[in-house]
Amino acid sequence: MFRRPARPVTAVAAALAAVGALTATATAPASAHTPVARAGATARHVLLLSVDGLHQSDLAWYVAHHPDSALARLATGGVEYTHASTTVPSDSFPGMIGQLTGGNPGTTGVYYDDTYSNALLPAGTTGCTGAKPGAEVDLTEDLDRNKDSLDAGQGLSGLPGSILNMTGDASSLTDPSKLPVDPKTCKPVYPHSYLKVNTVFDVARKAGLRTAWSDKHVAYEILDGPSGTGVQDLFAPEINSAATGYPAGDDWTKDNAATEQYDGYKVRAVLNEIDGYDHSRTHEVGTPAVFGMNFQSVSTAQKLPGSDGLTGGYLAKGVPGPLLVKNLAFVDKEVGAFLAELRRRHLDGSTTVILSAKHGQSPTDPKALTRIDDGPLLDGLNAAWKAAHPGAGDLVAHAVDDDAMLLWLTDRSTAATEFAKAYLLARSGTGNGIDGTAKPFTASGLKTLYAGAAAARYFHVLPGDARVPDLFGVTQYGVVYTGGKGKIAEHGGAHADDLDVPLVVSGAGAPRGVRVGGSVETTQIAPTILRLLGLNPEALDAVRVEHTRVLPTR
Structure with missing residues (x-):
């Protein structure tokens, strides 16, 4: 569950309203080539690594079994936070945005990678006068010029081998016709404009520092922040494109070897950046002050029942199976390559490495898995609503169901949200377990269902907020909403398996051999990065709103 101490929603709303008027005290504009004196800086570079799906228990298991590994050196050579939690929902977008803004979804306005806004108009709207707001906000591969191509539609020849030649201007690969429309301007809303607060990259750029990032969709240009220029070099090959050399129709997540190959492209990009080049190794630009990437291969090893002749997921509660063990070793090897390159370039003494995860994955106990097809549940809800309200249309405007349930309704009244809650909590049925049997x-697989004003309170926003889900469901442990039997885990929920991620800060500015057992949040990474670089954490909008603290060192 959302662990940040409750704050009055009126205070949060007031703070958000004031964000635009506040001045970042340590972010005076400077040329990208102007040396910047940073008082109190303990690092010149911060390398942030997110291993999607990785739990703290996975890291502890691997380190215990491989005490001489790169991951072990990283964990024991710095500060390891053994009770860190990511955002709720525990999805890639709010998880990554939290790490780089210091804010949770109620503050950043980003609840998932595919959501709904009651303040925007649908993509393609051209006549905005009098148009009724209400639009899907899709921040997935669907925004690409061509989501079936690894370069997102840039048109590179020689793919996938030429992928490092992909542009670092990801927004140029976004198809504006697929973006929601602002009713005030009647113009498309790019991801970076949708984000309500600034990012670490925004602050670093204003201080004259170089920035870079590598992720899985061009929609991650959202990390540019409202300035639209936060990330100078965003390398974002499309992970859900057709995987060259693998079965037709499969993307890079359907075969774990393909995911490792995909992650390898981003590793090469980061190695080039460590060496002082842009991701393509074309231009010598200097090692970024803030840079990094996310790994996907651990996540697919947890979700696939099997791949490459190896069983996926966990053998028992928290015990990695052979495919996951293979991928933990893969990530360890690549982290070792980063550490070695930093040493070779004499940057190890001036670089802080931060390791964490956007999200965990649930369940880690294979016996707990219950796969439920959410389609019939939502169809039944719509049918029941129309039967009770002759002439009405569907009640569900948009739904996102992985191992949580997020619903946006066409009718946001208390009567409608309570109707939906009562219907869903009364539904029973038959799904299938880890072995595929019935x-x-x-209760539709739900443990708790927050509806209407309760959902708004859960996320610390005012009732009627344009972006907050009308219903947010915390599932019973082990429930994954999916048709068929193709996955054995998911993320997005609020169980410990979703939230309990590793967090290690190692290198410049970090004491060695420290274990912090108190509860921390991955949102604390953002102000910590700025503090390490000698910049003011209060320059981050979300830090001021949520009073997000720098990570403790003891």
Whole structure:
């Protein structure tokens, strides 16, 4: 569950309203080539690594079994936070945005990678006068010029081998016809404009520092922040494109070897950046002050029942299976390559490495898995609503169901949200378990369902907020909403398996051999990065709103 101490929603709303008027005290504009004196800086570079799906228990297991590994050196050579939690929902977008803004979804305005806004108009709207707001905000591969191509539609020849030649201007690969429309300007809303607060990259750029990042969709240009220029070099090959050399129709996540190959492209990009080049190694620009990447291969090893002749997921509660063990070793090897390159370039003494995860994955106990097809549940809800309200249309405007349930409704009244809640909590049926055999479920697989004003309070926003889900459901442990039997884990929920991620800060500015057992949040990474670089954490909008603290060192 959302662990940040409750704050009055009126205070949060007031703070958000004031964000635009506040001045970042340590971010005076400077040329990208102007040396910047940073008082109190303990690092010149911060390398941030997110290993999607990785749990703290996975890291502890690997380090215990491989005490001489790169991951072990990283964890024991710095500060390891053994009780770190990511955002709720525990999805890639809010998880990554939290690490780089210091804010949770109620503050950043980003609840998932595919959501709904009651303040925007649908993509393609051209006549905005009098148009009724209400639009899907899709920040997935669907925004690409060509989502079937690894270069997102840039048109490179020789793919996938030429992928490092992909442009670092990801926004240029976004198809504006697929973006929601601002009713005030009647213009498309790019991801960076949708974000309500600034990012670490925004602050670093204003201080004259170089920035770079590598991620899985061009929609991650959202990390540019409202300035639209936060990330100078964004390398974002499309992970859901057709995987060259693998079965037709499969993307880079459907075969774990393909995911490792995909991650390898981003590793090469970061190695080039460590060496002082842009991601393509074309231009010598200097090692970025803030840079990094996310790994996907651990996540697919947890979600696939099997791949490459190896069983996926966990053998028992928290015990990695052979495919996951292979991928932990893969990540360890690549982290070792980063550490070695930093040493070779004599940057190890001036670089802080931060390791964490956007999200975990649930369940880690294979016996707990219950796969439920959410389609019939939502169809039934719509049918029941129309039966009770002759002439009405569907009640569900948009739904995102992985191992949580997020619903946006066409009718946001208390009566409608309570109707939906009562219907869903009364539904029972049959799903299937880890072996594919029938497995009954109750209450639509839900443990707790927050509706209407309760959902708004859960996320610390005012009722009627344009972006907050009208219903947010925390599932029973082990429930994954999916048709068929193609996955054995998911993320997005609020269980410990979703939230309990590793967090290690190692290198310049970090004491060695420290273990912090108190509860921390991955949102604290953002102000910590700025503090390490000698910049003011209060320059981050979300830090001021949520009073997000720098990570403790003891």
